[in-house]
Amino acid sequence: MKITSITPYPTWVGTRNQLIVKVETDEGIYGWGESGLSGREKAVAGAIEHYREFLIGRDPMAIGALWQEMYRSQYFEGGRVLTAAISAIDIALHDIKGKALGVPVYQLLGGKQRNHIPTFATTKGPCGPEMIEQAKELMALGWNAIRLFPAEHGNKNIYEPRESIAETAKWCIKTREALGEAVVLGVDYHHRLSVAEAASYCQKMPSGTLDFLEEPIRDETPEAYEALRKMTDVPFAIGEEFSSKWQFLPYIERDIHQFNRIDVCNVGGLTEAMKVAGWSEAHYVDMMPHNPLGPICTAATIHFAAAVPNFAWLETRASPGELYHGFDDAGIFVGQPRLTGAVYEVGDAPGLGVEVDEEAVKKQTFKFWEAPHLRRNDGSVTNW
The missing domain is CATH 3.30.390.10 (Enolase-like, N-terminal domain)
Structure with missing residues (x-):
């Protein structure tokens, strides 16, 4: 061939x-x-x-x-x-x-170790009563791991970290009180904080409020994360932007984080992801894959998650809080993974199990898209 x-x-x-x-x-x-x-x-x-x-x-x-x-x-x-x-x-x-x-692809990765893949869901409401109600709805639908988003400004192009951490910490405490101790709660800060700001945020909440803090600061310097690790006991979920096993290496070997947000579509595919999973298992770091893209990414990540022993939850964009937008309407993907409650069942179709209507793809057009370019109140550029 x-x-x-x-x-x-x-x-x-x-x-x-x-x-x-x-x-x-x-x-x-x-x-x-x-x-x-x-x-x-x-x-x-x-x-x-x-x-x-x-x-x-x-x-x-x-x-x-x-x-x-x-x-x-x-x-x-x-x-x-x-x-x-x-x-x-x-x-x-x-x-x-x-x-x-x-x-199925999981057979190429060592075989299936689990029959279904648990996911975490994400609330879409801003910090406040609406966020708590959405989290309760997700729990009623079967999710026991829920990610919250931090407080933002009314002006979507402005972001002030100190204002956000005060409001977010307050509502994280209220959410924990409302949902109880059994549910897993995390917050994604999307690299928007400094070490000092992230430490301040964590220190504003009682220990045990959060089960994971996702991407609080930028990843370029492992030593910065190492410093933050010493200032808080909240587990870190990081690595969605890492692009190789070498980038994961210092974080794993220095025991900086507890969850690997590996992205099979960025790290080098399934070949590289399996190597990262092996290193992580040796250091008792669980895999918590990043999955923000389309059905092919979801299918590939399901096969990866099925084949590794050290797995926690898979991100899903198909929960009520963060739905796939337009995939079905576009008529492009056939056999894409579907949630059963809060889990993806592991299928047995050959390959990934997802097909693409190539003619439908050809009818779509490419549009330039930019992530938000955020600024602080003083006009300086900050992270999205």
Whole structure:
């Protein structure tokens, strides 16, 4: 079997772009992959086109060797654009191999270790009574792990961290009191805080209020997270933006965090994700995958979650609080994973188990999309 074609499709689906990739072979078997790095799909598509030049004619079953060749084929090591491109191709190759062998992808990763994949759901309401009511509704529907979002300003382009942490801490305490001790509660701060601000936020709440704090500060400097680790006992859930096993390495080996928010569409695909999972298991760090993209990402992550022992929860965008936007209406994805209550059942279809209506994809158009560019009240730029 030989690779005959690799086609990236950066296309608008719902409320933002998805970059899906089709890898075809001379035996008529094809696979689908998906890339992360939202908002920079054109750059990733360009990298895929470079890789395509030497992947045509190669054996799609040699996934590990092709991964190494893609990563090491340029002088410059890694980088998020390159590993996002490798991720999409790697996932598509797993889809091909599973279809060729007639087995689901999780069988290629060591076999199934669980029959269903528990998820965490996210409230969409602002900090306040509405957020608590939404959390109660999610609990009634079966979720026992819930993520809250921090307080924001009325002006969506302005963000003042100190104002947010005071309001958010107050409502996190009220939410814990309202929901009880059994439910798992976390907050995603999306890199918006400094070390001092994150420490202040945690110290405003009684111990045990939160079960995880997600991405409180930027990730460039492990030492910054190490300093924050000494100031709070709240478990950290980080790593959704990490683009290789090497980026995870200092966090795992220094015991900085407790949950890996690994993204199979950014880290280098399933090949790289399994290596990170092995290191994490040795350090008792649980996998809590980032899953903000489309059904191909969800399917690939379900197979990953099924095959690793150290798994906590999978992010889902299909809960009542954070629904997939427009995927069904676009008519693109066939056989996409569906929630059963608060879990995804692990299917047994060959490959990923998701198909794509390529003609429907071709009818979609790419639209440039930018994440919000936030500023503080004084006009300075801050993180989104």
